[in-house]
Structures are given as C-alpha cells and as structure tokens.
Amino acid sequence: MGGGFIEGRWVTGLGAPFTVENPSTGAVVTSVTGMSLEQISDAIRAARHAFDAATWADLPFGTRAEIVRRYVAALETRADKIIDLIALETGCPRFTSSMRSQVQTPLAQAHQIIDLAQSLPDYEDNPLPIGERVNLMNQPYQSLRHYTPVGVVAAIAAYNFPFLTALWKVIPALITGNTVVLRPSPLTPLSAAVFGEAAEEAGLPPGVLNLVLERGTEGGQLLTTHADVDMVAFTGSTSVGVQVMQQAAATMKRLQLELGGKSAQIFLPDAIDKVVPVMVGACTAHAGQGCALGTRIFVPEADKPAILEKIRTAFAAIRIGGADDPSTQLGPVISAAQRARCEHFVALAVERGGVVVTGGRRPAAPGEGFFFEPTVLDLPDNSNPAAQEEIFGPVLCIIGYRDLDHAVQMANDSRYGLSGYVFGADRRKALEVGLRIKSGTVNVNGAMMSSYVSAGGQRMSGVGRERGIEGIRLYQQLTCINMGA
Missing domain, CATH: 3.40.309.10 (Aldehyde Dehydrogenase; Chain A, domain 2)
Structure with missing residues (x-):
C-alpha cells in the first residue's frame, strides 16, 4: 500500500516508506510508501484547479447534496472494512461503544450534516433596525449575508479516531462546495483509503477529494503554508496545533483547530x-x-x-x-x-x-x-x-x-x-x-x-467549531451585500 488519490486517480507514492504497527501486538502490519512533497503539491494543485473551475462549487445545492449522499452511501458499504482497519491500526476494541463512535456514529452523522447544510440559506437578511432601512434621503436600504465556499480545505485527521475526525471535516467541506486534500496521521493511514475508494464509486469530480499519505510532517507543513490552501481543519495535540496556527498565519488561512483537553x-x-x-x-x-x-x-x-x-x-x-x-x-x-x-x-x-x-x-x-x-x-x-x-x-x-x-x-x-x-x-x-x-x-x-450541536475548544483547546450550524458556516465565506434604491 502507498501513495494516495489525486485528481480522481490512484498514484504510487514516491516518498519515504513507513510502517504501521498493530497496537494490540506491537507487530508491524504493513509497510506504506509515502508521497513526495511534489506529489502533495500536485494534490493541492488538483484541489485548487477543481475549485477554481467552479464546476463543483457552482452546482445547484440539491445536485451537490445528491452526489455527497452517494459518497456517504459508498462509505457505508465499507463499514465492516473500516471497523477491521481501525481495530488493526488503532487497537480500539471492536466490541465496545468506542468502536461504534469510531464508525457507526460518524456515518449516521454524515447524513445529518447534509440535512443541516441543506436547511441553511445561502442568503440571510441582516437585522437592520427600522431607522437604518431608510436613509436620510428617504431611500430604502437592505443588507444581506451571502455565504459561499471558502475554497481549498486541508483536512488533517488525528490517530485516535481516524475515520471520525476525517469525516467531520470532509463532509462539511464537500457539501458547502469546497475541495479537499485529506491527510491522515502516519500512525493510522490504512482506514483513510476508503475516502478515495468512495470518491471513485460516487463519481466525485476529479480533484474535489484528494488523499495524501506521508511518513513525517513535511507534507502537513506544506498543507498549512501553501498559498493555494484556503483553510486548514486540524485535529490533534495542542503543541502541533500551535505550529499549525503559526504556519498558516503568513497566508491568513481560515482555521478549525480541535486540540487537547484536560x-x-x-x-x-x-x-x-x-x-x-x-x-x-x-x-x-x-x-x-x-x-x-x-x-x-x-x-x-x-x-x-x-x-x-x-x-x-x-x-x-x-x-x-x-x-x-x-x-x-x-x-x-x-x-x-x-x-x-x-x-x-x-x-x-x-x-x-x-x-x-x-x-x-x-x-x-x-x-x-x-x-x-x-x-x-x-x-x-x-x-x-x-x-x-x-x-x-x-x-x-x-x-x-x-x-x-x-x-x-x-x-x-x-x-x-x-x-x-x-x-x-x-x-x-x-x-x-x-x-x-x-x-x-x-x-x-x-x-x-x-x-446539530457544535463542539470546540477555548484557550489552548483550539479555535473554531465542528458540527452544528457553526461547523457548517465555518467552511463558508461571508459577504455582506448592502443595497440601496
């Protein structure tokens, strides 16, 4: 196994190989060939091209929702495979509620995220007081909030719940019209392959969903610094989250950081x-x-x-x-x-x-x-x-x-x-x-x-929210449109 999924095609990795261990035994499960920095750059370019072409973002919401639902259905058919892979690479006991939280819960929530996104309007009226709806020259005024996709999203998942933390980023990003580069933890890369398989089966347009695997952190650093990436959604430790925030600052990327807790x-x-x-x-x-x-x-x-x-x-x-x-x-x-x-x-x-x-x-x-x-x-x-x-x-x-x-x-x-x-x-x-x-x-x-209920951290536990209305709107740009007579 190795490489990744770029612009609708599986590619062989040209980067450093790394091994995946079974925490239950300490034994090596398999060797994975990581991707080179150039290949990860290719994935970013593919996502950028797919977004700028506007064929995904400009789809009618109902059409995009239908495709994303097919994508979720393709993931659901792989539920047993995902459970097997998560048990193997994370050591999570398969007969516990923790495993249900790993797989069945996020799969059910994926449909709900789509439902919630469909309930949110692209345009909302700003609550202007009556005195500001007519100016001093007796001209009517209106102010609207307009929501559009952010752009290219780098989704960086955590090792403890690799499928869940990836899905909570991928589905909100896709349903709101963004394109995605998904990077799983090097400790748990195996279950991430299903995201590419499902993209093929569901017919996601090339470049809309890309998957990159790597041994170290260089690719993650590229995703958080590259000018063609508009947003970074990251789940992981506070120490790494601080680095992500610093790396993203130079290009003012949108951030969603779900970090440590006590x-x-x-x-x-x-x-x-x-x-x-x-x-x-x-x-x-x-x-x-x-x-x-x-x-x-x-x-x-x-x-x-x-x-x-x-x-x-x-x-x-x-x-x-x-x-x-x-x-x-x-x-x-x-x-x-x-x-x-x-x-x-x-x-x-x-x-x-x-x-x-x-x-x-x-x-x-x-x-x-x-x-x-x-x-x-x-x-x-x-x-x-x-x-x-x-x-x-x-x-x-x-x-x-x-x-x-x-x-x-x-x-x-x-x-x-x-x-x-x-x-x-x-x-x-x-x-x-x-x-x-x-x-x-x-x-x-x-x-x-x-x-339908968002979660997120305060202080050193992160910024931004996942799930809920706030978790949907985070993947959208807000433009205020003010109109006079």
Whole structure:
C-alpha cells in the first residue's frame, strides 16, 4: 500500500516508506510508501484547479447534496472494512461503544450534516433596525449575508479516531462546495483509503477529494503554508496545533483547530454514587485516548476515602486485551511512545505528592502490545502535573474539593477548555455549576455528540467549531451585500 488519490486517480507514492504497527501486538502490519512533497503539491494543485473551475462549487445545492449522499452511501458499504482497519491500526476494541463512535456514529452523522447544510440559506437578511432601512434621503436600504465556499480545505485527521475526525471535516467541506486534500496521521493511514475508494464509486469530480499519505510532517507543513490552501481543519495535540496556527498565519488561512483537553468532572455531594461507573467509562473509552474525556475528577473531600475503596475494586475487574477479543474492555494505547508517556506522568505525579490508587504500570498480560493498566491517581491538589497536562492514556486523577466554589475554581484552573462535566441529583444546582465552567462544551448529567450541536475548544483547546450550524458556516465565506434604491 502507498501513495494516495489525486485528481480522481490512484498514484504510487514516491516518498519515504513507513510502517504501521498493530497496537494490540506491537507487530508491524504493513509497510506504506509515502508521497513526495511534489506529489502533495500536485494534490493541492488538483484541489485548487477543481475549485477554481467552479464546476463543483457552482452546482445547484440539491445536485451537490445528491452526489455527497452517494459518497456517504459508498462509505457505508465499507463499514465492516473500516471497523477491521481501525481495530488493526488503532487497537480500539471492536466490541465496545468506542468502536461504534469510531464508525457507526460518524456515518449516521454524515447524513445529518447534509440535512443541516441543506436547511441553511445561502442568503440571510441582516437585522437592520427600522431607522437604518431608510436613509436620510428617504431611500430604502437592505443588507444581506451571502455565504459561499471558502475554497481549498486541508483536512488533517488525528490517530485516535481516524475515520471520525476525517469525516467531520470532509463532509462539511464537500457539501458547502469546497475541495479537499485529506491527510491522515502516519500512525493510522490504512482506514483513510476508503475516502478515495468512495470518491471513485460516487463519481466525485476529479480533484474535489484528494488523499495524501506521508511518513513525517513535511507534507502537513506544506498543507498549512501553501498559498493555494484556503483553510486548514486540524485535529490533534495542542503543541502541533500551535505550529499549525503559526504556519498558516503568513497566508491568513481560515482555521478549525480541535486540540487537547484536560476536562473536569465535578460530582455534587448528592451524586457520588455515579463517580465510579463514570470513571470506569472515561478510563476504558479507547484507553483514555479522547481529547474530550473527563480525566480530572472532583469529589467532596469527605467522600473521597470511600470512593477510593470502590475504585480499587471496580478497576481491578476491568478486562485488558487486544482489539479482537470480545471480552476486552480496555485496549492498548497507540504506540510504545504513548505508553512511555503514561509511565512518565504517573512517576511525575507521585514525585509531586500524588498516590497511585490503582494501576500505574504495564500489565503482566498481554505480554505483547502497547498496554497500560487502568490507572487512578489520588492528587493532593490541581497543581500536580498529572492534573495540568494531557496524558492521553488510561490515567485519571481524583481530587477532593472543600465546597463547590473550590471545585469550580480548580476545574477552571487549566490552560485547556475543551469539555466539562457536572453530575448532580439537584438538576438546578448542577446547571448552576455547569454555567460557571469555562469550556467550549459543558455536559450536565449526561453528554451529547450530535450533528446539530457544535463542539470546540477555548484557550489552548483550539479555535473554531465542528458540527452544528457553526461547523457548517465555518467552511463558508461571508459577504455582506448592502443595497440601496
């Protein structure tokens, strides 16, 4: 395997080869031939030509929607293949809700994104006050908002949810009339091939959807700096997101950056019965490799000792295993380097006063693969490095609070602001606490991942929104048209 899909054709890669590992075993799955920088430039040129020719952007919306629906249908026929590839290259257990979130959820949302886009008008009236609708010379005025495609979109997906993070970029971009260059993570390139296969089957015009694979980061840097790219949609770490923003600045590209998180979960005193099951869910969800997962757990100080005892029992029962084992609850992390990161932060947490409640090391079994035990750290306060840095593994922190003001203060004491969670039997009180959390999304007594509800970060968790009306409009230019008599 190797190369990519450019201007409606599969091309053989001329760049450096790289290997893909199976996180469940540590074994090499296959070797992939990456694309050269010139080939990635060709993909950008193909997308630019396809957009400038206007044959895609100028299609009637209904016609374009029909083609994009065919494209989604072609992806749906490959659902089983996508599941197989994601289990292989990410280690996500195939018989868990995490795998449904990887494949079935985004496929269903793709149709909803098209429906939502079709409901949005190309023109909207600006809400001028009546005094401004007629000027001093008694001439009528009208002001309209006109939405058009941004242009060429570089879609850079993440390794943890490779199909989902790519689809959330590709479908909004296509349905609004943009052309796309998709670049998956070098850690998870295999499932990306379906985007090119579906483009062929659905009859997307040449150049509208292009796929590039590479070993390193040079191609990604080209996509974020090239003058022919109008927008960069990126999901990944905050450190890389900062680089993307810097690289895109010289050409003033539109940005959508969904970056890291260290989300807080506050449990009110009347909801401590929910702490342990919620923590098990956050830890086992794709081995904690989710940017919006609530990895900082805040509980009343008086209740923490009893909660810790229940945690030890519950976490000891979590079944660790490979992606293909039906009994697996907790799979591997993506790589040996990511496992080492988990070890590093556990050691650092203990050095700074934390206590390992459970886990904290590599399990005895499975002997192969990139596994790390489900881990809970009892931290003395929110300043501990394990509470401040995104670990991206099955490592949770539990911290006691004196009162709800203290809990909110600690929850907001973070450079991140991607998501937040509040649990309380007193719904009014839980909502009051939720409204005080500084985060792009706050979930009170539950969570929602809907095509009609946008998500995005504050502070170092990113800029822009995905999904919802805001996620559609982000892929469109806004022009205000002002008309007199």
